Amino acid sequence: MNSTKKTLMGKTLLGKTLLSITLSLSVALTGSLAVPAAKVEAATSSTASSVIATGQKFLGVNYKFGATAGSTSSFDCSSFTQYVFKKNGITLPRSSVSQSKAGKYVSKSNLKAGDLIFSDTNRDGVINHVSIYMGNGKLLHTYRKGLGVTISTFSGSTWDKTYVTARRVI
Template structure:
């Protein structure tokens, strides 16, 4: 092989190598930007969940009233409570638990994260009639029944677990 052919092959190899290097570094940049965006979104939803939970806990003991007016904080029903708390962090959800159960994205019971909404059919008539906020560590923040009001309950084995229908992630 003569010197000219050797140089051409060498330049071709260098050119291909540089092209591959540039192409791969672009993918690395895109991947790291995507990972950063995903971690930022996760951190934002975690912060919103923490704010919702902290705010909700300030209402512990607030009386339950079926059909409580939206935005009124002297009493809540389950869905006015969730709607009020999520609105405080800029997330709009419908008024009724049945309609809230269609908002956001489905999440399985085994993948619940703090801030997810948990829906139950406590009447066992095929209709969602209760919403709770999963706060982590197997606990729910919610309001129900006159005399109980806003409270924290254990999820596993509870009425809300036995009558569980679905969960939604709206953050």
């Protein structure tokens, strides 16, 4: 009887030990997988904040259709987004149509700060405007001579009513 108790106790202790090791490994592995995801999200929001901060430095800079790429004396919508993103290590094509194919699609309901919003303000089926979504329903962009780089409300605006797509390039 005494040796039976020892064997049962040995099996019980072995079972508890294995269970403890399994749980510890599970927690350790799950925790290590969660950390990089949080770091990626933080890096993304940090990049978005940097892109927006860079763009805000140019508030009021003149609008000029066909502005020279890389110039900061005037911008059109796509030269503005191209310049601001490039300053933050992200290369975009020059035109709004080309930019609308960069990165990955994001639905209007899932917009995050730093996403690019594309509109067809001429209502002719061709994308002709790009803006940077700032979050909280605001856009950072340029579109009109005399106004220059500005912040606009997205909801109910011309850009909302003529919205075509959005892309995440960060």
